[in-house]
Amino acid sequence: MTAVTRPAAGPVDPAGAAAVLRAASSVLLVGHLRPDADAAGSTLALAVALRRIGTDVVVSFGGPDPVPGLVAALDEHGLVVDSADAPEAPELLVCCDISSEQRLGDLAGRVSAAGDSLVIDHHASFTGFGNHHLVDPQEPATVTLVRAVIAELGVELDAELARPLFAGLYTDTGGFRWGGPGALRLGAELVEAGADPRTLMDAVFGTRPFAWLAAEATVLGGARRDPDAAGGAGLVWAVVDPATASRFRDQTVTLVGQLRATAGDGVAALLTETEPGQWSVSMRGTGTPDLSRVATALGGGGHAAAAGFERSAGGAEEILGPLRAELAAAAG
Ligand code: 5GP
Ligand code: MN
Helix, strand or coil: CCCCCCCCCEECCHHHHHHHHHCCCEEEEEECCCCCHHHHHHHHHHHHHHHHCCCEEEEEECCCCCCCHHHHHHCCCCCECCHHHCCCCCCEEEEECCCCHHHHHHHCCHHHHCCEEEEEECCCCCCCCCCEEEECCCCCCHHHHHHHHHHHCCCCCCHHHHHHHHHHHHHHCCCCCCCHHHHHHHHHHHHHCCCCHHHHHHHHHHCCCCCHHHHHHHHHHCCEEECCCHHHCCEEEEEECHHHHHHCHHHHCCHHHHHHHCCCCCEEEEEEEEECCEEEEEEECCCCCCHHHHHHHCCCEECCCEEEEEEECCCHHHHHHHHHHHHHHHHC
């Protein structure tokens, strides 16, 4: 038997993560449910790199919700399978951009079923689930960690790898608003490697159905502002009903950014009733109050300036009550 130098359970650096990956001949890669471009880009870039070194790879995203359209735009090799078809007991499970087991959706059981597991993540709210952890909340995106792992695997960066990495970097840095010179340097490296921002952004985020304009006007027209919330910083919020949520799943995620632009130093929250009685709340702010703390208190997680949570409720007021209370507590 060949000696495999696999790190012990616990924190790993990118070289340690590469060692865990090299020890596996088949890998299931999973990004968080309702993946954004960082979840999709980090899993798909790593999957392509692993395929290059001869690893058997499958990528999946937990249900029950359908996978958003942006995933297809980044999945150039058709590596994504439905969560129902993901291997039951993978040799190695790799979770990208996932802060807690519950964010695997209906794939959560794979964590205990897998022979080994590696989590690559950048959430302050990381719960410590899984076996090996490459987790750094200082990183602006999961793709920056994946970029380092790909380098440790000795796989050369090319356009195929650069595209999903760039999409994730662009999204999680808010279009390079955050992440400083390091993010811009990596962005430049990815563009040099062949990621074309214009065609990529058009393919991933560019097109929307015409009917969306009216739906967007309705949701934004219903937005409300509560100037006393969050210790006086204010809260701007809007509600997406279940019909709009299911018809325009790929589009509604953009709305929280528009609310945020009107929230000043305050907090923006988009309350989406994904199905009757089930709510998914997406929050944006400046970092003060710490929205990761607010979301964690309400059963979710995230970052100081972008976080979210899910819960059942009979109506928006049942979400807003606890949300206002946690915002006030976090604002201190
Ligand atoms: P978004 O609002 O773009 O869905 O998410 C913003 C940030 O909060 C992301 O980092 C995302 O992973 C995290 N987040 C959003 N919703 C949830 C949730 O329900 N649970 C947890 N743990 N994190 C969430
Ligand atoms: Mn992310």
